[in-house]
Amino acid sequence: MTRWLWLLVGALVVLGAAYFAFLNPDGVELHLTPGRTTSLPLAAALLGAFAAGGVLVGSFAGVRAGARGWRRWRTARRARREGRRAAAMARAQHLVWAGDYGKARRDLLRVEHGAVPSDATRLALLAEAHLNDDDPAGARRILEDGLHQTGPEPRLLVLLAEAAERTGDLSAATDALARARAAHPESPRLARRLRDVHAAAGRWSEALAVQGEILLRVHDPTTLAREERVLRGLRYQAALAEGEPRRAARLCLAIAREDPDFVPAWVSAGELFERAGRRFTARRVWERGARQRPAVVLLERLERLNASEGNPERTTRLYRRLRRRHPESAAVALLFARHLIAHGKLDEAEAALNALPADAAGHRLVHVLWAEVHRQRGNSSLAAETYARAFGADLGLAAPFRCAACRREVATWSGYCEECRRWGTLEAEVEQAS
Numbered sequence: 001m002t003r004w005l006w007l008l009v010g011a012l013v014v015l016g017a018a019y020f021a022f023l024n025p026d027g028v029e030l031h032l033t034p035g036r037t038t039s040l041p042l043a044a045a046l047l048g049a050f051a052a053g054g055v056l057v058g059s060f061a062g063v064r065a066g067a068r069g070w071r072r073w074r075t076a077r078r079a080r081r082e083g084r085r086a087a088a089m090a091r092a093q094h095l096v097w098a099g100d101y102g103k104a105r106r107d108l109l110r111v112e113h114g115a116v117p118s119d120a121t122r123l124a125l126l127a128e129a130h131l132n133d134d135d136p137a138g139a140r141r142i143l144e145d146g147l148h149q150t151g152p153e154p155r156l157l158v159l160l161a162e163a164a165e166r167t168g169d170l171s172a173a174t175d176a177l178a179r180a181r182a183a184h185p186e187s188p189r190l191a192r193r194l195r196d197v198h199a200a201a202g203r204w205s206e207a208l209a210v211q212g213e214i215l216l217r218v219h220d221p222t223t224l225a226r227e228e229r230v231l232r233g234l235r236y237q238a239a240l241a242e243g244e245p246r247r248a249a250r251l252c253l254a255i256a257r258e259d260p261d262f263v264p265a266w267v268s269a270g271e272l273f274e275r276a277g278r279r280f281t282a283r284r285v286w287e288r289g290a291r292q293r294p295a296v297v298l299l300e301r302l303e304r305l306n307a308s309e310g311n312p313e314r315t316t317r318l319y320r321r322l323r324r325r326h327p328e329s330a331a332v333a334l335l336f337a338r339h340l341i342a343h344g345k346l347d348e349a350e351a352a353l354n355a356l357p358a359d360a361a362g363h364r365l366v367h368v369l370w371a372e373v374h375r376q377r378g379n380s381s382l383a384a385e386t387y388a389r390a391f392g393a394d395l396g397l398a399a400p401f402r403c404a405a406c407r408r409e410v411a412t413w414s415g416y417c418e419e420c421r422r423w424g425t426l427e428a429e430v431e432q433a434s
Helices: 002-023 043-096 103-111 120-132 136-150 156-164 168-185 188-200 205-218 222-241 246-257 263-275 279-292 296-308 312-325 328-343 346-354 362-377 380-391 427-431
Strands: 026-032 036-041 401-402
Touching: 036 205, 043 380, 120 136, 120 156, 120 188, 136 156, 156 168, 156 188, 168 188, 188 205, 188 222, 205 222, 222 246, 222 263, 246 263, 263 279, 263 296, 279 296, 279 312, 296 312, 312 328, 328 346, 328 362, 346 362
Parallel strands: none
Antiparallel strands: 026 036
């Protein structure tokens, strides 16, 4: 139907042009150039001018329509390309989640025709696939190339820091995290990552500076308490890194006064004073720490120091004071009994062991101490029987079992350590001895 309509319109146009030419047979002169003139029928000149105008308008409209078509084609082509990339991205994310990292990398690179992706999201996914596949060097290479195109993208810089840290380059990890923090200085996550990398590299002063910035932005009481504990630990490490022992000891002592339950500060302060030749001050520091918290590490050092000075009675008096101050501490009672047995005060040792609460009296170490009391009294059969109760029927050669990785101790063997989540690491006592 449309074709016949166009044919009818064309026939009417031809008839109208012929009738117009019939009505205007006279000629008209047209000046093509100043020196050139031609003569045409008036109808032909008018119809030619009309046709030229129509051709000009049609050409302009055709150019505009062609430009619109070209833009639509390019937009559609770009949309198809982005669609393929989005589909590849979705497939790669699913493959990474499923653990097929090699195929995820191949799908991402196939869409990019083997080149490094210029989009930060695809670049991060490709780097994560390398990291999850235990290839930090490959991830680092891809991220370093991609950052030249994307600029300092924080997400990519964090991944670069992880890759550099896993390859052992803590300096590069620090630099990447510092660049990420420059883009997002308010991020607590970036600050903590940078602090941890500084700590891993032993740069305690830098870690302390970052931790101070973290504390300024913390308002939650629970989080604040946790971050203050971290700050205390970093201060302790920075104090140990001091080159002058007396200054380091004073710094440790200041930490111990702020938090009396922080045993490492008491221990290290005393050791540093002892190293500096101030044994009296070292003993006073350890005694103050033991009064606050009678940790075995402090009591052992006090026993050693008093024994080296030939004054074990000082240790005896110390244990008596600690027993009155911390009557609930089984460690103080057992160490006191051991000290008394070692110095032949068996009656006092028996009294100390009999004073133990019922829940601690059946412990293996208590049986060992009782056996030593019986042995020193010359009652060998009773000592042997008590030793047997302490170590059990297997004489301690099998149970308890201890994890070779995390040193967790369990009464019965298992193929899986719930502490460090490893398999086949639990060993018997006799295996650890070998």
